[in-house]
Amino acid sequence: MQTHHWLLLAGGLIILLLGAYAxxxxxxxxxxxxERVNALNARNDRLGGDIRIIAQSLLDKQVPMIEGAIRLKVLLDNYQGPRNAALDVTILEFIYDQTAHIPTHQGWKDLSRAERKLHLRLMETLERDHRDEVEAAARALSNGPG
Incomplete structure (x- = not known):
């Protein structure tokens, strides 16, 4: 065999090996x-279950309305699965926006009595004025967001 035949054979072998590696x-x-799709589907399944549980808990009055609305809004923000096109959750976003400035956990404990009372009044007003809308959204979500 001549040199150019060996070079062609070596080149073909290199191409074959690179193709196999690719x-x-x-x-x-x-x-x-x-794996990424499976992980996302598992995450959405878990979040969908959490949404159903919180929605039902809100309807059963096991969780305060304001807290339930905020939790549902945050869960829905993280949920990337299919959604019911007729699902209207704007009230959850409204409640979230209206209460975003209220401190939680240690921040709440650090507030003066007067400041806490002011925030509690706001939450009572929101609850009184929007309970029906929040419960309607929770009823729609109690079967899941999809």
Whole structure:
């Protein structure tokens, strides 16, 4: 065999090996994409279940209306699965926006009695004025967001 035949054979072998390596890398990419999709689906299933539980808890008055509305809004913000097109959750966003400035946990404890009373009055007003709307949204979500 002449030198150019050896070079052609070596070049063909290199191309074959690089093609095999590229296939291995693409299979790894495809597997990672499938794992990512599975993880996202599992996350959405978990969030959908959490949404149903909080919505039902709000309806059963096991969770305060303001807290339930805020929790539902945050869960829906993180949920990326299918949604019912007729689902209207603007009231949850409204409640969230109206109460976003209220401190929680230690911040609440650090407030003076007068400041706490002021925030409690706001929450009572929101609850009184928007309970029906929040409960309607919770009823729609009690079967899940999809």
């Amino acid at each position: 296939l291995i890398l693409w299979r790894r990419v495809w597997r990672q994409q499938a």
